[in-house]
Amino acid sequence: MTILTTRTSRYDLTCQSENPAFQTEIAVTAVEPGIDLVSIRLTTSEPAIPSPVTIAWTLPIVDIHSSWNPASDLEKNLLISSGFGAKVTTKAPVISLHNLAGHNRLTFAYSDGLHAVRMQAEVHDQSSTYACAVRLFTEGATPFTVYEETLRLDTRDVPFYTSLDDVQRWWAIRPDYAPIAVPEHARLPMYSSWYSFRQHVSADALEHQCRLAKALGCEGIIVDDGWQTVDTSAGYGYCGDWSVAREKIPDMKAHVARVHELGMKYLLWYATPFAGKYSQAYQRFADRLLNYREEVYQAGVLDPRYPDIREYLITIFERALRDWDLDGFKLDFIDSFSLQSDTAYAQQRGEGQDYVLVVDAVDRLLAEMIQRLQKIKPDVLIEFRQSYIGPRLKKYANMFRAVDCPNDALVNRARTIDVRLLNGRSATHSDMFTWNSEEPVESAALQLINGLFSVPQLSVMIDTLPQRHIDMVRFWLSFWREHRDVLLDGTLMPVHPEGLYPLVQAVTDKKHIAVIYHDMVVNPGLHVPRELMLVNGTQTGRVVLELDEAIGSRTCEIRDCCGVVLSDEKRLFDKGLTRLEIPASGLAILK
Structure with missing residues (x-):
């Protein structure tokens, strides 16, 4: 065993390796006060596969009250226990530790967003310290002679959201991680069929909702599961062939053209890895699966390490984009591209595979996919969703959506902000807004208000809504479009992640x-x-407003949740506390 030690500006690091065939080097560079870059380099004369390598250090739990990471979701407490794994198909290799004021105490990130990295910050109760670690090669490796990546340690006293934004910028400047362009329509409200229709879609019904959604401010539709099958049992047994169910949509190209005539873009859903047990794809590729889960999917997960499987999937997308004149794709379940240790497929290696690691094959699949699709339509729209939101995926998608949380406005807020914190200029989308039509309008408005800092997606049967709900949706989508320059592009300042961001501000x-x-x-x-x-x-x-300095006389306009002006008057705003009578789900505009 080789144990190397080094010292950063704050911590003593150890690098533990059981790789006698490799020469291991670790070096620290202080790039600015509070930021250290730790380079890890392994070299050998002949290609070889290393054993796991661990970089570890400890820090006292002093003025640290909460943690943030891409796997924390609704539990942003101190305890991260055994840590989490990050790779190209899931999450991102970063952890942020901060205090209740939201000030960063340590944010550490790893440069490799492709291969499996285990991130850890575990509380040791006897010493009240964090045992931090980054573990490499935990899921194997392709033989190599040179490996070099970087651990970034940030101990600056800055807001946690600043430290995380700097991490995503650090990833994005890598030439092989440069994000693709974000077309304008990726940043405009969309209608989704998923919660409103589930699998019960039809051309006429979709076009009817498009007409209504367009009038409210939506500029595209994402048609979800159901277009490819007459089955409505909610499984994935009929995925994989991706032929149109003509009983529902007799002529897909004509249907898409009619939506285009309304001035809306058209995106289509694909459960990318799945070959359902009733599909021809399953019969063809049954011996080339990563796993098969009858009780979960009724489908197998295709193994992208086979070049003909990658070609099969990319060709399907190319044909759909070209033949039906689509504008983009919602590519679901990318995070299901993984071997399962509890299945017979776990150790399967087959003749004809050209990759050892699944993540390398997925990366190749996505790289070739976006390259070929952009040749057909340079502004093609690609939506990914949590948990596959890591830095390398910005090369392959321009829309990143919060994972499903139907009707749950509070969770939608937490998840959209989580995605925003690492998303840079890529478009962050809300999970689809849906609610009961009998909701009080002020309560229904919370769905949109909690998603204001993301691109809205709407998924309700619009013609079943009361008129007040329609007025409310029209107002908030109009407000969002008028002010997206700050909502999407301003400096984002969320507070109290441990409380799921009870106050979020953005400023230009x-x-x-x-x-x-x-x-x-x-x-x-x-x-x-x-x-x-x-x-x-x-x-x-x-609402109670506290001003650190007087801002003088301002026109104060109060609106309700439907945009109706309730008052509009001049007021003097001095330093200190001011109570504003703003109705539930309403707003005040001070000019």
């Missing part, structure tokens, strides 16, 4: 928007721009 030189989701005081800080907007995302009837 000209606008400041604060959305208050819990009953708490909102402080916009110094240098408030000329336009300050306060959205009441609670069900109380007031």
Whole structure:
């Protein structure tokens, strides 16, 4: 066993390796106060597969109250236990430890977003310390002679969201991680068929909802599961062939053209890895699966290590894009491309495979896919969803959606903000908004308000909504479009991740928007721009504003959740606390 030690500006690091065939080197570079880059280099004369390597260090749990990582979801407490794995098909290799004020105490990230990396920050109760570690080669490796990657340690006293944004920028400047362009339509509201239709889609019904959605401000439709099968039992047994169920959509090209005539883009859903047990694809590829789960999927997961399987999938996408004049794809279940240790497929290696690791084959599949699709349509839209939101995937998709949370506005808020924190210029999309039509309109509005800092996706039967709900949707989509320059492109400032972001603010030189989701005081800080907007995302009837400096006389316009102006008057705003009577799910605009 080889154990190397080194010292950063704050920590003593050890690098433990059981690789006698490799020479292991570790070196530290201080790039600026509070940021250290730790390079890890392994070399050998002949290609070889290394055993796992661990870089470890400890830090006292002092002024650290919460943690953030891409796997934490709704549990952002101190305990990360055994850690989590990140690779190209799931999550991202980064952990942030911070205090209740939201100030970073340590954010550490690894440069490799392709191969499996295990990230760990485990609480040791006897010493009240964190045992931090980054474990490499935990799922094997392809033989190599040179390996070099970097661990980034950030201990600056900056907001946690700043440290995370700097991490995503660090990833994005790598030439082999450069994000693809984000077309304008990736940043505009969309209608989705999933919660409203489930698998019960038809051309006429979809086109009818498109007409209604367009009038409300949606600029595209994502047609989800059901277009490829007459079966409506909710399984994936009929996925894999990807032929249109003509009983539902007799002529796909003509159907897409009619949607285009409405001025809307058209994206189509594919369960990318699945070959359902009733499909011809399953019969063809049954001996080339990563796993098969009858009780979960009724489908096998295709093994992309076979070049003919990659070609099969890419050709399907090419034909659909060209023959039906689609505008893009919702590519689902990319995170299902994995070997399962509890199945007979776990150790399967077959003749004809050209990759050892599944992640390398998935990366090749996605790289060739986007290259060939962009040759047909340079502005093709590609949607991925949590958990596959890592840095390398920005090369292959331009829309990243929060994972499913139907009707749950609070979870949608937490997940969209989580995605935003690492997403850079790529478009972050909400999970689809859906609610019961008998909801009070102020309560229904919470679905949209909790997704304001992402691109809205709507999934309700619009013609079943009461008129007040329709007015509410039209208003909030209009508000979002008018102010997306700050909602999407401004500096994002969410607070209290351990409380699922009860207050989120975004600011530009000209606008400041604060959305208050819990009953708490909102402080916009110094240098408030000329336009300050306060959205009441609670069900109380007031918001308390705290000003660090007087901002003088402002016109204060109060609107309800449907956009109706309730008052419009000049008010003097001095330093200190001011109570504003803003109705539930309403807003105040100070100019």
